[in-house]
Amino acid sequence: MAFNKYQIIKGAVSYELVNFIFNYFLLKRDAVKWMYERNVTYDNGMFGTWTDEQIPNTYSHYADPVMETLLMKVLPVMTQETGLNLVPTYSYARIYKKGDELKRHKDRPSCEISTTINLGGEPWPIFLEPSGEEGKEGTKVLLEVGDMLVYSGCELEHWREPFEGTTCGQVFLHYNHVNGPFAEKNRFDKRPMLGVPPIRNT
DSSP states (O other): OOOOSEEEETTOSOHHHHHHHHHHHHHHHHHHHHHHHTTOOOOHHHHOBSOOSSSTTSEEEESOHHHHHHHHHTHHHHHHHHOOOEEEEEEEEEEEETTOOEEEEOOOGGGSEEEEEEEEESOOOEEEOTTOOTTSOOEEEOOOTTOEEEEOTTTSOEEEOOOOSSEEEEEEEEEEETTSSSTTTTGGGGSSSTTSOOOOOO
């Protein structure tokens, strides 16, 4: 099967599993917020953050172990649907709030083939520019809970317009093509294994 830059997979993850993950992530956000407000010491890399430069003041988490497990769980689906032999790089999850906006952008090399999965909350469309040309009007994609949008993150501009709801949970799962230019050096996003925070050079 040829992968044509993006496709939607309806019901890729069961409602029961996605609902469990969404409620887990809401609880984790609230627990970390409680710790943060009381100056409880914690390792930000393992508990998530509100300092994401792309969407500041919104809870997000790089490589949460549950999301990294999901990264591996949907790998066979990604391989089957794209027809590509993929290696996982990393997961990233956010709980969006009213007023959040995702600016038009393309992704870094570790996001060569990506998927976004709607975890729950209120629906919030994502827009893609399928021609790969910058600045053009995009294609609107609205995912239901458990649906996946698979896309070429490095090739296609994608964005979300200002969120008018109150809560929306999304997880992004990223992969490289095993025969592509990035697979070897970006395996696990340059980490020794899945589930650990980003490795920063000191």
